[in-house]
Amino acid sequence: MPTRRDEHAGLAGPFTLIHLAGQRRMAYMEVQDTSALYADPKKVSPLEATYRILAAQALTPRESLAFIQKLLGEP
Numbered sequence: 001m002p003t004r005r006d007e008h009a010g011l012a013g014p015f016t017l018i019h020l021a022g023q024r025r026m027a028y029m030e031v032q033d034t035s036a037l038y039a040d041p042k043k044v045s046p047l048e049a050t051y052r053i054l055a056a057q058a059l060t061p062r063e064s065l066a067f068i069q070k071l072l073g074e075p
Helices: 041-057 061-072
Strands: 015-020 024-031 034-038
Touching (some): 015 041, 024 041, 034 041
């Protein structure tokens, strides 16, 4: 995520989306000493929407490379 973004869709914490054969979709979340695996579409769908927003807000691969090179002091 660009460091110039004060806010972004991922501030609520990390999650993992899981797509299994047969179109079954799940989401896994882990925070401190709690973890949860969701299979209910009412829980999974909003996290999929959050993922799409994060993808739109993130740097492109080329921008990521330039940012890393800048941090390393490379031209």
